[in-house]
Amino acid sequence: MSVKRYDLIVIGSGPAGIAALEAAREAGAGRVAVIEAADRLGGECPNTGCVPTKALLRTAEVMELARRAGEFGLEIPEIRLDFAGAMRRKDRIVDSLTSGGRLEGYLESLRAELVRGRATFVSRDGIEVSGQTYEADRIVIAAGSETVTPPVEGLAEAGYLTHAEILSVERVPESLLIIGGGPIGIEFAHLFAVFGSRVELVEIAPRLVPREDEELAAVVEYSFRKRGIGLHLASRAAAVRRDGGQAVVQVMPVAGGEARELSGEMLLVAAGKRPALRGLRVEKADIELDGRGAPVLNEYLQTTNPAVYVAGDAAGQMMYTHVAHDQGYVAGINAIQGNEERSDLSVIPRVIFCRPEIASVGLTEKEAGERGHDVIVGRGAYSGVGKGLVTGQQDGLVKLVADRRDGKLLGGHILGEAASELIHEIALAMKAGLPYTAIAGLTHAYPTFAEAVGVAAYGMVE
Template identity: 35%
Template sequence: MKTELAIIGAGPGGYVAALRAAQLGMQVTLVESAHLGGVCLNRGCIPTKAMLETAAVAHYVHRARDFGVVVEGPARVDYEAVVARRQAVVDRLKGGVRGLLRRGKVQIVAGRASFVGPHELMVEPVAADIGAGKSALLQAAETLEAERIIVATGSKPAALPVPGADHPRVIDSDGALALTALPKSLVIIGAGPVGCEWSQIFARLGSSVTLVEMLPSVLPRSDGDVGAELAKVLAGEGVTIHTGVLVTAIAEVDSELEVTLTNPKDGLETKVRGEYVLVAAGRGPLTEGLNLEAAGVATDAHGWVTADEFQRTSAPSVLAIGDVTGQALLAHVASHQGIVAVEKLAGLSPDPVREDRIPAVTYTDPEAASVGLTEAQAREKDPNALVGRFPLLASGRAVAQGTENGLVKVVADSRYGRILGVHIVAPHAGELLAEAVLALELEATLDELAKVIRSHPTLSEAVGEACLAAQGRALHI
């Protein structure tokens, strides 16, 4: 087989790059070894969002009386139906991706690719879920020659280097999605976005959840106020949280899994228990069997593929996008890197993805969403950085909809009031953040963001008020 552009991996990096490349007139072959849509669509963002929606419905049913709606009789979770709905969502979106690729005339090949040289892949046939016709299913291994090759293979959950971590009920996200019944209890290791989302899903569906984090706070990579606010939310819904502790052992005791937590400061041990242990702590590159050396593609000390701002690797014909590069492991970053990579190949002048303009969302309810610098990061560069906070308690919309927690925090430079970061804990914070990302992109100032007219009553008024607060002229606090 021969092609102009070969892309390895049909996740949000690979399939979007393929669509954009096809739009720009390139002949594209997309090689996928598992599922169209990758981890995001099949085992990450989308199925967890579908489950979070069920969790939200369960939560509203339980809280219905607070709103004047009386549910006579108990409510229960039909876990089989939850799983079926989740799969229906995934299947529908996967069908959508397949349709888009077909319309873009992208050739999809079900196969596992490895480099033979900088322009050549060996593709082994596998029974991947690409839904394509026979033409795309290989009878035997074939070579695929390509002018350019994009590596978009993604990442995988990192294993926990702890005794007992090989117990079959120590699972990762994939294992959580494979459950056919609601666990009675779980210990979730890692309080990043994934750990927080799973905590809320299982807690709201009725499991007893313990959330464990090695670093000192929930969402340790976010602004401190955001982590503290989300911790309050999760604790309020019954999640038991342990931060600043190392997991040092897992063992089966009385048919439960007992997890030993060790405080690194004083060596004191705590034991927590669950039917399952869900590990959501770190990810590693998916490069096994790719034979990157054959193409001269360099990786860093941790195995991530090294890529420059236009996603070029050390091999001139090979690019890398998405998780496999180790840069911000987020679906939307992978997609944008894919677009940047192929636009650059096509001779356009795309702006590289700027790390300080990448939004990140934890899809709990309320959501936690951030873009740009945290207060601490801003103060390192500019000790007088302006910071404004607005608690949702003071928002008319939040009160009307019964939201008790949440805040908006805006960080700006002290000289011009230029927006450096925005951090939000609120219902739909991920949507509220879009305005902030545009503000960073257009280098807007506190003044500009404060004078925009926001609809009343909306939560977005809180963004304007936080900007006013940063200037010492808040109106509603």
């Protein structure tokens, strides 16, 4: 076969890949191609990640609210989960985004050639797919991420579910074991606990969501235990076996001590994700990886091969869809016009969609102190604002972190209803370099949860 040559090849059709293609077209790219190995275009988020997960979490949210109907003067005789119906709704939402040739048609509108198959590098500028070689002046890797499988004895033999596979189960398990207490693990723990499963979660760190603010994490732990979710923190899964239809996990305290066994009908592994680069044979393109298996990148998302850029989860930095889109734009522009745009991850909101929601941006109180800031903290409780009272959502907290010397906001952390929406006021203030007094001086509408942001800021005024 003859070699096919392009100005740009993008590996992956998820948010980073599509954004890179759009940016490259705007920058004047000529002949471009997109390589995709999956059956559906769009990447993980709309197909097997955030979109279907949040669709099911919405069902859980409505179900929980219905159970509280009596508080609002309503009588609902029976609240019963139609799991098959919830799954059909989830599938319809996914299909509305990625089925029926929607994304294929969009690629055509961008005049991009779609190449189906698994890509592997064969040289610094060459990629092979199903025996055909493709070369390009510039390449953007947007191949996404893959589930990390922890080194647990017997795990492969016993079998387990990934976050993608559990979205296709046909029934709610009577019991569910989860390895991993990060965002993915606690979202599914919350989801299946609401649906009626007995849930046990094992996390090697001493607390849930170890990246998040300790104060908020403690509230989440309390909420989970109150729901009946078993938490086994500072513990590791040492071995897994099958006993009849049950997965049996041997759990060992990290500090040492007696092991115990947990059993469950289903086992979910949610121990994190890593860049999906192993099958690409990036070493053939002289692309160096760090000790975590992530590509070594400069501020322009350029690899050690100047012709290759990486964006999104494949970059191994902040694995969020909104970050993938932004990085895709940066990589696409730089690939065509030279290194003009820098990747800036200093102010990136992040959200965990359990109940209550957790939303954060910037540094935690502990991180700010470790970096030498003269830390000042403000708090605003949902119980102190009218919206919390009238909605019955009083379990919430806004926490702001700033430097006392110049008033600069360093971080914001919210636990509670609408946290995913409220965090953007704090993010905007940080992006604009505003001090906390700017938020304290802003009139927030009554009654809103946003008042708690103002209360937190006002509490910092000395």
